[in-house]
Amino acid sequence: MSGLLVALGVAFVASWKLSLAVLVFVPLLLMAGYVYGEGIKGSAKSTMDMTEQGGKVGDRKLIFAQGISRRTAEAISNIRTVASLTVEAHFEDKFNSYFDNFIRKERVKAAKFGLFFGLSQCIPQFSQVVAIYYGAHLVSSGEIEFDTIFKVAMALIRTSIAVGRTFSFAPDAYKARLAAKHIFHLLNRKPRIENGGGDYTCPTECRGEVTLDHIEFTYPSRPDAIILRGLTVTIKPGQRVALVGQSGCGKSTCVSLVERFYDTSRGCVRIDSVDIRSLDVQWVRAQLALVSQEPVLFNTTIYDNIAYGDNTRTPTMDEVFHVAKKANIHNFIVSLPLGYYTNVGECGSQLSGGQKQRIAIARALLRNPRILLIDEATSALDTESEKLVQEALERAQEGRTCIVIAHRLSTIRSADKIVVMQEGVVVEEGTHDELMARESFYCDLVQKQVDALV
Numbered sequence: 031m032s033g034l035l036v037a038l039g040v041a042f043v044a045s046w047k048l049s050l051a052v053l054v055f056v057p058l059l060l061m062a063g064y065v066y067g068e069g070i071k072g073s074a075k076s077t078m079d080m081t082e083q084g085g086k087v088g089d090r091k092l093i094f095a096q097g098i099s100r101r102t103a104e105a106i107s108n109i110r111t112v113a114s115l116t117v118e119a120h121f122e123d124k125f126n127s128y129f130d131n132f133i134r135k136e137r138v139k140a141a142k143f144g145l146f147f148g149l150s151q152c153i154p155q156f157s158q159v160v161a162i163y164y165g166a167h168l169v170s171s172g173e174i175e176f177d178t179i180f181k182v183a184m185a186l187i188r189t190s191i192a193v194g195r196t197f198s199f200a201p202d203a204y205k206a207r208l209a210a211k212h213i214f215h216l217l218n219r220k221p222r223i224e225n226g227g228g229d230y231t232c233p234t235e236c237r238g239e240v241t242l243d244h245i246e247f248t249y250p251s252r253p254d255a256i257i258l259r260g261l262t263v264t265i266k267p268g269q270r271v272a273l274v275g276q277s278g279c280g281k282s283t284c285v286s287l288v289e290r291f292y293d294t295s296r297g298c299v300r301i302d303s304v305d306i307r308s309l310d311v312q313w314v315r316a317q318l319a320l321v322s323q324e325p326v327l328f329n330t331t332i333y334d335n336i337a338y339g340d341n342t343r344t345p346t347m348d349e350v351f352h353v354a355k356k357a358n359i360h361n362f363i364v365s366l367p368l369g370y371y372t373n374v375g376e377c378g379s380q381l382s383g384g385q386k387q388r389i390a391i392a393r394a395l396l397r398n399p400r401i402l403l404i405d406e407a408t409s410a411l412d413t414e415s416e417k418l419v420q421e422a423l424e425r426a427q428e429g430r431t432c433i434v435i436a437h438r439l440s441t442i443r444s445a446d447k448i449v450v451m452q453e454g455v456v457v458e459e460g461t462h463d464e465l466m467a468r469e470s471f472y473c474d475l476v477q478k479q480v481d482a483l484v
């Protein structure tokens with residue numbers, strides 16, 4: 031805007047009459063600049079929009095089975111699910127229909143824009159014709175010099191077009207400011223649980239005692255649903271404790287609290303009698319290893335996937351062999367053409383469920399944790415594979431505290447303690463024999479599983 035004011039000053043000083051004649055065109059010149067600027071942005075943005083929106087075809091209903099909004103990229107990465115649901119054509123139609131709509135809308139837009147753009151490109155020429163025609167008249171009548179025509183024309187016409195172009199970028203500048211504000215808000219957010227550092231304790235050793243002391247807990251995303259209601263469990267060093275109960279009673283939540291993915295609402299988790307909120311979270315996690323229901327493998331070699339178990343050092347090949355043998359997976363790995371350097375594919379897609387489980391067990395063992403957390407796989411493995419996984423799990427549990435979330439009760443008969451949970455509280459605990467003798471909750475669960483098998 032200051033540029034326009036300066037240009038007006040220069041033009042009026044040179045010739046106010048000629049300036050007034052050109053000024054009639056200034057609003058049109060501003061508009062011409064604006065339309066031109068929009069044109070430049072439009073061509074770049076439409077490509078971006080097309081890619082972005084095309085990527086959203088997977089939204090909502092398309093992956094209805096999972097009930098969550100996904101993008102096409104996710105549909106492609108979940109191609110097996112898409113194929114097994116036989117919804118490929120549906121995805122393709124939706125993808126194509128989006129682009130059909132897009133092309134139709136863009137054609138109308140392009141025609142409108144072409145018209146405005148053409149007109150806007152004429153305006154500077156018209157204004158120059160007027161400036162030269164009227165300027166020539168003023169020169170011939172001796173009111174101005176010849177070069178004044180160019181001073182006025184250049185100052186007003188070029189500046190107006192430039193200002194118009196700048197205006198066209200104003201909405202984007204505003205959006206960019208807003209986006210930057212969101213980004214800085216995110217960057218400035220402090221995590222509720224500090225990831226190491228600060229004034230936290232790092233004990234020199236860990237005995238492996240875990241206490242869940244009168245824990246009440248709700249997930250931050252669902253503050254109305256109370257998941258744990260005063261739950262208390264004590265696990266002695268080296269003890270093998272199984273958490274059992276119906277689906278949704280809060281077993282995995284207990285493991286998440288021990289891992290300190292969340293803080294409790296009331297009560298506390300203790301390791302070796304120390305509240306984990308006062309312990310360095312990196313230290314806490316270094317004492318733990320989690321073998322989860324759906325083990326996550328990275329898209330890299332088997333060696334790397336196992337070596338991720340201990341990021342404090344680069345493990346030797348012998349160490350990796352040793353843990354892989356313990357996890358019953360070494361023979362399989364060496365039978366592969368590339369052995370330990372075989373890539374497992376995205377999320378371990380080139381391996382079976384049982385093989386993934388065993389690699390995850392090897393990874394956990396490499397960490398040599400004091401406390402092992404096992405969330406038993408719910409998905410059925412074939413008998414042979416299940417036997418191999420079970421053997422690997424049993425070996426992995428030796429000499430350390432273990433918290434096992436058991437789905438198949440037959441696997442935890444020998445546990446030192448079985449804790450039966452119901453709706454976020456402990457309703458019963460003891461050994462298998464003690465609980466069976468009581469003929470109560472645990473006995474019911476066992477009976478239900480036996481009935482289901484028959």
Ligand SMILES: Nc1ncnc2c1ncn2[C@@H]1O[C@H](COP(=O)(O)OP(=O)(O)OP(=O)(O)O)[C@@H](O)[C@H]1O
Pocket residue numbers: 249251252257275276277278279280281282283284
């Ligand atoms: N991240 C989360 N946000 C909100 N609610 C959650 C979250 N994770 C779990 N829940 C809810 O907490 C409750 C307990 O879940 P949890 O996974 O601990 O149960 P579980 O006993 O381990 O079940 P399962 O045996 O089926 O694995 C469930 O009602 C579940 O819907």
